Amino acid sequence: MAQIINKKICLLGEYGAGKTSMIRRFVFDLFSDDYITTIGVKVTEKVLPPIERENKLQQFRFMIWDIAGSEEGKIKHENYWMGASGALIVTDLCRPKTFSCTSSLIEKFLALNNNPPIVIVGNKTDLIPLTELNSLETTLQEMAHTYRCPALLTSAKTGQQVEESFIRLAQCMME
Amino acid sequence: MTESSLSTIILESLQAGWIFLDQDLRIVQFNSLFQTWHPHYQTFDKLSVTEVLPETVGLDLLFKELISGKQTAFTLSHIEKESLKKETGYFNLIFLSTKIPEKPILILLFNDTDFALIVQKVQQQSYEIKLMRSLLHTKTAMASGLIGSSEPINRLRNMIEKVASVPYSTILIQGETGTGKSLVAYMIHHLTDKRDRPFIEFNCAAVPETLLESELFGYEKGAFTHAAALKKGLLEEANGGTLFLDEIGDVPINLQSKLLTVLESRKFRRLGSTRETTSKFRLIAATNRNLKIMLEKNKFREDLFYRIQVVTINCPPLRDLGDDLISIAQHFIQNYNREFGKAVKNLTPEARHKLKHYDWPGNVRELRNVIERAMIFSEGPNLGAEDIQLPQKPGQEIANGDVSLPEKGLSFEELEKGLLRQALERSSGNQSQAARLLNMSRDTFRYRLEKYNMLESS
Ligand SMILES: Nc1nc2c(ncn2[C@@H]2O[C@H](COP(=O)(O)OP(=O)(O)OP(=O)(O)O)[C@@H](O)[C@H]2O)c(=O)[nH]1
Numbered sequence: 063m064a065q066i067i068n069k070k071i072c073l074l075g076e077y078g079a080g081k082t083s084m085i086r087r088f089v090f091d092l093f094s095d096d097y098i099t100t101i102g103v104k105v106t107e108k109v110l111p112p113i114e115r116e117n118k119l120q121q122f123r124f125m126i127w128d129i130a131g132s133e134e135g136k137i138k139h140e141n142y143w144m145g146a147s148g149a150l151i152v153t154d155l156c157r158p159k160t161f162s163c164t165s166s167l168i169e170k171f172l173a174l175n176n177n178p179p180i181v182i183v184g185n186k187t188d189l190i191p192l193t194e195l196n197s198l199e200t201t202l203q204e205m206a207h208t209y210r211c212p213a214l215l216t217s218a219k220t221g222q223q224v225e226e227s228f229i230r231l232a233q234c235m236m237e
Numbered sequence: 238m239t240e241s242s243l244s245t246i247i248l249e250s251l252q253a254g255w256i257f258l259d260q261d262l263r264i265v266q267f268n269s270l271f272q273t274w275h276p277h278y279q280t281f282d283k284l285s286v287t288e289v290l291p292e293t294v295g296l297d298l299l300f301k302e303l304i305s306g307k308q309t310a311f312t313l314s315h316i317e318k319e320s321l322k323k324e325t326g327y328f329n330l331i332f333l334s335t336k337i338p339e340k341p342i343l344i345l346l347f348n349d350t351d352f353a354l355i356v357q358k359v360q361q362q363s364y365e366i367k368l369m370r371s372l373l374h375t376k377t378a379m380a381s382g383l384i385g386s387s388e389p390i391n392r393l394r395n396m397i398e399k400v401a402s403v404p405y406s407t408i409l410i411q412g413e414t415g416t417g418k419s420l421v422a423y424m425i426h427h428l429t430d431k432r433d434r435p436f437i438e439f440n441c442a443a444v445p446e447t448l449l450e451s452e453l454f455g456y457e458k459g460a461f462t463h464a465a466a467l468k469k470g471l472l473e474e475a476n477g478g479t480l481f482l483d484e485i486g487d488v489p490i491n492l493q494s495k496l497l498t499v500l501e502s503r504k505f506r507r508l509g510s511t512r513e514t515t516s517k518f519r520l521i522a523a524t525n526r527n528l529k530i531m532l533e534k535n536k537f538r539e540d541l542f543y544r545i546q547v548v549t550i551n552c553p554p555l556r557d558l559g560d561d562l563i564s565i566a567q568h569f570i571q572n573y574n575r576e577f578g579k580a581v582k583n584l585t586p587e588a589r590h591k592l593k594h595y596d597w598p599g600n601v602r603e604l605r606n607v608i609e610r611a612m613i614f615s616e617g618p619n620l621g622a623e624d625i626q627l628p629q630k631p632g633q634e635i636a637n638g639d640v641s642l643p644e645k646g647l648s649f650e651e652l653e654k655g656l657l658r659q660a661l662e663r664s665s666g667n668q669s670q671a672a673r674l675l676n677m678s679r680d681t682f683r684y685r686l687e688k689y690n691m692l693e694s695s
């Protein structure tokens with residue numbers, strides 16, 4: 063069996079985008095409609111299933127940093143980002159403004175940690191009518207293209223693509 | 238006293254948990270408070286710091302710099318942990334370089350819970366309001382602003398999406414009182430590209446006829462006795478956006494023709510002005526009356542009617558929505574949970590039954606009031622049938638004027654005043670609605686208010 067490697071990853075994004083909800087869904091398979099804003103940070107551990115790459119098996123234990131959301135791109139604690147091996151950038155599909163707000167976060171995060179992999183997610187798909195989804199996804203993909211990273215549409219409420227997002231990040235970390 | 242025992246005394250006075258690490262980042266010394274805060278461990282001796290404090294995973298570079306003295310201090314504040322007694326606590330972690338070769342790193346752990354909880358409360362209020370407000374303004378949330386999946390709601394949703402794509406067409410929304418006509422108008426506005434433009438909402442029944450014209454058209458300074466300064470009218474305020482006129486059936490007939498002219502020419506004059514003003518807006522009109530019957534009685538102009546009913550949207554009454562009624566009630570429960578700080582989970586089957594077998598003359602507005610009242614008085618985790626207070630069927634109290642006169646008699650005047658007041662209250666000050674509740678015309682109703690000097694207060 064492959065050795066389990068500890069990795070720190072951060073969830074970044076605007077307040078209310080669904081960072082805490084993504085983690086609750088991924089780690090505990092739970093969801094609540096209540097909103098309790100995160101101040102500071104909470105670290106939760108989760109061992110991922112082994113990932114195979116070029117005939118090599120690797121298994122990560124993620125130390126997931128649920129970090130207080132930014133407000134219109136303003137960052138409160140860069141110290142939390144120190145030593146992260148990757149990040150999930152969470153945006154809120156209901157508030158397309160959260161896309162542009164996160165750009166400055168991404169740039170600072172990448173600079174601080176020597177360009178670790180990131181994955182951008184557009185969360186709350188369950189609230190978006192199908193007719194709207196295409197254009198929002200296009201915008202998100204354009205953003206992902208700028209940073210050469212994957213983008214996924216998720217719903218912490220229904221669980222759609224939540225686990226996939228974390229696994230994609232793990233895969234990127236193996237490259 | 239040696240230097241090291243002095244620093245131990247200082248450390249102990251800090252009310253902090255602390256550990257010293259060796260060059261391999263293993264714990265070589267700790268105090269009792271640190272142990273209390275990490276009760277799962279018998280000892281920490283020679284344990285790796287990352288094992289005990291998962292927050293330090295990934296911080297290798299920082300540790301290296303602390304050991305070499307390149308960095309002297311580093312702080313992580315408000316770290317949330319569920320350590321002691323399973324309660325949420327917040328800690329501040331401070332990393333210090335000691336420059337002592339056998340224990341080069343000191344980590345201090347301060348309990349920060351009291352302060353953090355205050356910060357949390359303040360932040361919560363601000364973000365919660367902002368999140369709700371911004372959700373209200375997004376296209377997407379607007380489309381889901383209508384709750385439910387019943388046939389009538391789906392039809393309504395489709396209709397809204399369709400008409401929103403035609404920017405300036407006039408729309409008539411029909412529906413009983415309390416069916417959410419104003420929400421529908423707001424949704425149409427926000428689904429069009431006029432989202433950032435003004436949305437002007439006005440209830441034509443809410444002001445006396447004499448004021449209606451100046452409200453709509455505005456006036457120049459000195460146009461009449463009380464016109465002390467220029468005032469823009471709603472027609473002008475709505476320029477570029479949407480003008481939503483609720484209770485359009487209450488616009489008096491002479492004003493109807495003026496309104497029609499504005500709709501056709503997009504031009505009008507402020508009262509007391511000779512200059513024409515142009516204003517381009519989408520008119521959404523709403524009514525809970527049957528305009529066709531008003532046409533027949535010559536209470537509504539035919540040309541205006543045909544002008545505004547280019548597109549008609551019907552808001553279904555609550556009693557036709559089947560199980561959506563329960564979803565809407567649950568939505569209100571969530572809202573009031575937030576507002577009242579309660580944790581009501583759901584409705585009992587008996588409560589659902591009761592809600593579904595009432596005919597809801599006041600529709601969604603009435604349902605909201607019923608849920609609000611139930612939430613204020615409820616104590617259990619669910620709302621039961623006994624929490625749901627529904628009025629008796631109208632007419633049950635008084636069958637055909639069959640009120641029995643109390644033995645000692647009564648003051649007829651007081652009775653009348655009381656009824657006028659109640660009617661106004663029940664219709665939130667809307668005189669036309671209040672008049673209808675008492676089965677009289679608006680003029681008669683106003684005459685009676687005037688008689689008792691109640692016009693001011695209404
Ligand atoms: N419908 C829906 N609601 C969601 C989803 N994800 C999160 N929410 C809701 O959005 C609100 C905010 O979610 P959180 O997970 O607390 O957001 P956050 O990013 O952690 O916010 P901060 O801690 O303030 O930065 C909550 O009310 C959640 O229930 C989703 O996928 N769908």
Ligand SMILES: [Mg+2]
Pocket residue numbers: 081082083098099100128129130131
């Ligand atoms: Mg959070």
